[in-house]
Amino acid sequence: MSVQVRASCVVANTIHPMKINFSLQPADLTAKLRRFWEISAGKIHQIEKRYDPAKGSPVFTVKGRYTRRGWTEWTQGFQYGSSILQFDATGERKFLDLARKATVKKMAPHVSHFGVHDHGFNNVSTYGNLWRLMNEGRIPENPWEHDFYELALKLSGAVQARRWTRIQDGGFIHSFNGPHSLFVDTIRSLRSLAIGHQLGQVLMDEGDGQVSLLGRLHQHALATATYSVYYGEGRDTYDIRGRVAHESIFNTSDGSYRCPNSQQGYSPFSTWTRGLAWAMCGFSEQLEFLGALGDKSVTPPIFKAARATCDFYIDHASAADGMPYWDTGAPLLHHLGDWQAKPADPFNEFEPVDSSAAAIAAQGLLRLGHSMGAKGNRYRQAGLTILDTILAPPYLSTDPQHQGLILHSVYHRPNGWDYVPPKCRVPCGESSMWGDYHARELALYIQRMAAKKPYLTFWGGGGS
Numbered sequence: 217m218s219v220q221v222r223a224s225c226v227v228a229n230t231i232h233p234m235k236i237n238f239s240l241q242p243a244d245l246t247a248k249l250r251r252f253w254e255i256s257a258g259k260i261h262q263i264e265k266r267y268d269p270a271k272g273s274p275v276f277t278v279k280g281r282y283t284r285r286g287w288t289e290w291t292q293g294f295q296y297g298s299s300i301l302q303f304d305a306t307g308e309r310k311f312l313d314l315a316r317k318a319t320v321k322k323m324a325p326h327v328s329h330f331g332v333h334d335h336g337f338n339n340v341s342t343y344g345n346l347w348r349l350m351n352e353g354r355i356p357e358n359p360w361e362h363d364f365y366e367l368a369l370k371l372s373g374a375v376q377a378r379r380w381t382r383i384q385d386g387g388f389i390h391s392f393n394g395p396h397s398l399f400v401d402t403i404r405s406l407r408s409l410a411i412g413h414q415l416g417q418v419l420m421d422e423g424d425g426q427v428s429l430l431g432r433l434h435q436h437a438l439a440t441a442t443y444s445v446y447y448g449e450g451r452d453t454y455d456i457r458g459r460v461a462h463e464s465i466f467n468t469s470d471g472s473y474r475c476p477n478s479q480q481g482y483s484p485f486s487t488w489t490r491g492l493a494w495a496m497c498g499f500s501e502q503l504e505f506l507g508a509l510g511d512k513s514v515t516p517p518i519f520k521a522a523r524a525t526c527d528f529y530i531d532h533a534s535a536a537d538g539m540p541y542w543d544t545g546a547p548l549l550h551h552l553g554d555w556q557a558k559p560a561d562p563f564n565e566f567e568p569v570d571s572s573a574a575a576i577a578a579q580g581l582l583r584l585g586h587s588m589g590a591k592g593n594r595y596r597q598a599g600l601t602i603l604d605t606i607l608a609p610p611y612l613s614t615d616p617q618h619q620g621l622i623l624h625s626v627y628h629r630p631n632g633w634d635y636v637p638p639k640c641r642v643p644c645g646e647s648s649m650w651g652d653y654h655a656r657e658l659a660l661y662i663q664r665m666a667a668k669k670p671y672l673t674f675w676g677g678g679g680s
Contacts, residue, residue, distance in 0.1 A: 297341030373412020403498030458528025486545020496580030572651030620647020
């Protein structure tokens with residue numbers, strides 16, 4: 217009996233890393249990317265034509281139509297940022313004009329929003345992308361327009377840096393939940409601090425004290441690497457290298473760490489895969505930014521976190537085709553058997569797939585691989601493998617009546633916010649604004665590599 221139990225335990229713990237296509241090259245995806253942008257154009261037109269902006273920002277689709285649902289207005293930048301990426305990829309001026317007008321008309325409240333941790337999402341995706349295009353010479357230089365974008369980005373970086381909690385070993389940008397709450401998502405909002413620093417901005421505090429945006433970027437990245445990411449070093453019973461906690465809780469009286477938590481994942485002791493993806497992408501992106509600055513002061517822990525999370529995704533979080541289910545500890549996942557050994561099934565009856573996590577994770581893998589040079593081949597090829605999966609059905613939305621671009625995205629499984637179609641038991645067939653945006657950003661990144669065009673970065677070579 218004991219032998220049988222031991223054998224079953226071995227089977228249960230068998231690791232099947234994703235099946236990476238090591239022969240795939242960016243140029244091999246050219247035809248798929250062309251089709252992707254054709255479909256993307258139709259989706260943007262659909263939303264502009266049929267979505268009522270008076271309802272608030274579009275968040276995710278229900279029966280193929282974008283609708284509002286959220287805790288905060290964190291997706292509007294992705295809506296208009298998608299038009300900028302569409303222009304960047306195709307050169308179609310109408311998408312640039314749409315985004316410019318919408319950014320001026322709609323995005324100012326996001327610049328001065330003190331209540332959220334989402335500045336890197338909303339403002340870098342709009343003002344930041346337009347500023348980047350001007351820096352790259354993709355749109356004509358206009359001093360007043362350039363100054364307008366830079367002023368918005370300076371203010372956004374300072375406002376985001378102001379949302380600060382001090383802890384015993386530094387500090388962090390706290391989430392909309394309050395000063396006790398560090399979200400792993402916020403690593404991607406360090407984009408706003410990075411650009412603000414590049415532009416020479418500081419946060420002016422009480423008594424005219426000057427606070428360095430780069431300093432706060434360092435501290436937040438270190439706090440996230442320390443408390444949000446696990447390294448298999450015995451931190452707790454569930455300490456597996458690369459596992460990520462969505463939320464870390466602190467005692468705001470003395471700045472001490474208390475415990476992991478999760479808002480959108482299954483539990484504090486499993487890994488919500490979109491949170492994992494935010495960590496992969498955010499850490500890898502900051503490695504590139506700090507490398508461009510020649511700043512090596514926090515490189516070792518950020519690299520350690522980036523590599524651990526990317527390894528965890530490949531080895532533990534993804535199915536064979538690179539697509540993840542929404543949480544590695546999802547309670548009914550065991551009904552799918554050895555789910556890692558086969559492609560993900562978004563139409564299964566037990567747990568939903570999250571394609572948005574895949575789109576975000578792929579960029580993290582690619583950027584980490586790029587920063588590692590010849591040693592990063594595993595990560596580069598894993599990122600390409602995921603993109604190859606996303607660029608085809610059942611993930612690419614080819615129905616012209618469906619407003620979403622990438623299907624099978626999940627927003628908030630514990631709250632039951634996602635639409636479950638008739639005769640289905642779990643959410644499937646729907647899209648999210650962040651998933652669609654990051655799929656476009658991923659596609660543009662690889663398209664530039666395939667065409668041997670300038671490497672895509674959020675700062676675009678701009679700044680002092």
